[in-house]
Amino acid sequence: MAKIIPFKAVRPSRDKVGLVASRSYEDYSRKELKAQLRFNPFSFLHIxxxxxxFQHEVSGVERFKLVRNRYLEFKEDDTFIKDEIPSFYIYQLNTRDHSFCGVFAGASIEDYDNNIIKKHEDTIERREVLFKDYLKTVGFNAEPVLLTYPDNDNIALVIKKTTSQRPEYEFATPDKSVHRFWLINKKDDVETxxxxxxxxxxLYIADGHHRSASSSLLAKELRSEDNNQTGNEAYNYFLSYMxxxxxxxxxxxxRMIKDLNGLTKEEFxxxxDEFxxxxxxGEELYQPTKKHHFSMYLDDDFYSLYLRKSVYNFSDALSTLDTQILYKTILEPILGISDLRNNKRISYGYGNQHSLKMKDLIDKGKFKVGFSMLPVTIDEMKLIAExxxxxxxxxxxxxxxxRSGLTIYEF
Structure with missing residues (x-):
C-alpha cells in the first residue's frame, strides 16, 4: 500500500513566487537563460x-557546494520561507489547452524499492550516482518526481474543498499559463x-526515473552512516507531485535520422516492404490514426506505413508498443541504430506540431528521414511497468x- 507524508516545505514568499519559480533549466535557450540571470535576481535559476x-563556469563538487550557498542566501534573505506545520500542497496549472491539479507530498523510498512505485524506463547508473552526490551536498530536492494514481473520489473531494478557497499563490507566466497553490494542513484533510x-x-512514475533512483541511492548511503535511524528520517522519502x-x-x-545507413531511397x-x-x-501531412500505423517523411513526400502483423511477433507488452516496433523493424535492422540513447545519428522531437517541424528540418537537409506515431497511452505505460x-x-x-523552486523538500 502506498505511503505518503506531509512535509514542511521551503517555498517562496508570496510576494516573490512569480519571480522565483522557473521552468526546467534545460528548457531555456542560452539567450533566455542569460536574460533571466541578468534581470531577475530572485529566479531559482541563480541557485x-x-x-x-562570479561570471565563471563551475561543475562537479564545486558547483554542488555553490548551489548550497546560493540556496542558503535565498533563505537568509527571506526569499524562501519554511512552513512550521507539515502539509500537503495542491498545485494547479492551467495552460492554454489543459488543466492539471495534483498534490505535492513525500513519497516512500521503501515503496520505490519494493516496487509499489513502479517504473517504465531504464536509468543510467552514472547519472543516478551524480544526482545522488548532488542531493547529498545541497541537502534539498526541488525537482519533484511526477507520480500518477488511479482517480480517487475522496482525494478529489479534499482537493475540491481546498481549491474553492483563496489560493496561497496565484500568478501567471509568459506562456499564458496560470499557477495556483494551496496548503492542506488541517488534521482531518491530511489524514484523509x-x-x-x-x-x-x-503508484506509477510518469516522469523522474533518475530523480527517484538517485533518492533511493542516497537513502541507502545515509542509512549506512546513521546509527540512530528510526525510519522516519526525511531522507527516507522523496519529493513527489501526485x-x-x-x-x-x-x-x-x-524520430529523425540523419542518413539511410548507406542505402539508396529505393533500397530502403x-x-x-518486408514489414x-x-x-x-505525397505532400499530404499524414498523421497516424491507429496503433501500429506510422507516418514517414522522406524526400519531400509523406508515407503511411501499416505494420504487417502476420510477420511481426507480439510476445509481451513491450513488443506491442509502437516505439518498440519502430525500433525492431526499422531503426535497428535497417538503419543500424542499436543504441537509442547515445547514437548521434538519431534525434527526437515531441508535440502535436512537431510533424511540421520535422518536415522543415528534413527539407533543410539536417535529417534524411523522419517517423511519427500515436502517443503511448496511460494503460500501455502501466502494463509495461506491471x-x-x-x-x-x-x-x-x-x-x-x-516549475522549479515552487516547493523544496529538505533532508
Missing part, C-alpha cells in the same frame, strides 16, 4: 547556476489523503511540466 555570480493513498496498491491518471497528458516523440523502401504496407501520400519491462528512450513526453 542551480551559481557560477553566474494519507488514508486514501494507503488503499492504493500501486496527479490522478485522468489528468496526465502524454504526447509522442518523433524495398527493405521496409509494412507502404503508401506514398510486467517489469522498460520502454525505449523518448517514448513519452509527459505533462504537466512543473
Amino acid at each position: 542551480i547556476n551559481p557560477g553566474y555570480k 489523503i494519507r488514508r486514501e493513498f494507503k488503499k492504493i496498491k500501486t 496527479i490522478p491518471e485522468s489528468e496526465l497528458r502524454i504526447s509522442d516523440f518523433n 523502401l524495398i527493405k521496409l 509494412y504496407r507502404i503508401e506514398n501520400r 510486467e517489469g519491462l522498460k520502454m525505449p528512450p523518448k517514448s513519452t513526453y509527459i505533462e504537466p511540466k512543473l
